[in-house]
Amino acid sequence: MLLSPIVNMWAGYISLFIPYRGRGLESWEQEIARRVGVQAPTRVKLIIVRALPFPNLSWIRQLAIQRGMSRSGPIGLTLGHGIFIREGCYSVRLLSHECRHVYQYELAGSVRKFLDRYIAEVLAYGYQDAPLEIDARAHEIANVLNGGGMDFFGASSRQKIPESQESEDA
Numbered sequence: 001m002l003l004s005p006i007v008n009m010w011a012g013y014i015s016l017f018i019p020y021r022g023r024g025l026e027s028w029e030q031e032i033a034r035r036v037g038v039q040a041p042t043r044v045k046l047i048i049v050r051a052l053p054f055p056n057l058s059w060i061r062q063l064a065i066q067r068g069m070s071r072s073g074p075i076g077l078t079l080g081h082g083i084f085i086r087e088g089c090y091s092v093r094l095l096s097h098e099c100r101h102v103y104q105y106e107l108a109g110s111v112r113k114f115l116d117r118y119i120a121e122v123l124a125y126g127y128q129d130a131p132l133e134i135d136a137r138a139h140e141i142a143n144v145l146n147g148g149g150m151d152f153f154g155a156s157s158r159q160k161i162p163e164s165q166e167s168e169d170a
């Protein structure tokens with residue numbers, strides 16, 4: 001399959017710029033990152049963009065849509081410790097979801113290893129049912145409460161979430 005090498009090359013290129021863009025997490029955001037397992041929250045960079053970086057090849061886009069990604073494209077995308085969020089889409093829930101992907105990258109050991117697995121899963125199961133996506137959704141945090149506590153969704157309460165956003169993230 002040609003997909004993995006192309007996506008990995010693309011990811012390597014995008015990753016070069018991540019340390020110089022965006023901002024570090026605020027301390028309360030670092031707490032969210034920590035709660036979903038991130039080992040190095042201070043390394044995370046949050047980059048708000050008008051359009052998410054996505055391999056600019058129509059057949060990759062077609063394939064992504066075929067596998068369950070929405071036509072409007074993802075609203076969040078994580079590459080290693082770099083989290084890209086589409087302008088206007090930032091939320092605690094999305095941040096926690098993407099932070100769980102950061103944790104998954106840390107666990108995988110490299111961007112390449114993570115992406116190989118992620119792509120294989122999306123091709124085999126589709127976007128919604130890819131185990132890495134299921135895991136990220138299961139760790140979403142709905143809200144940061146006033147007292148500093150956090151309101152976890154967790155997998156079992158998933159059906160209670162109002163599905164306002166049909167866009168996905170990767």
Ligand SMILES: [Zn+2]
Pocket residue numbers: 097101133136169170
């Ligand atoms: Zn995701």
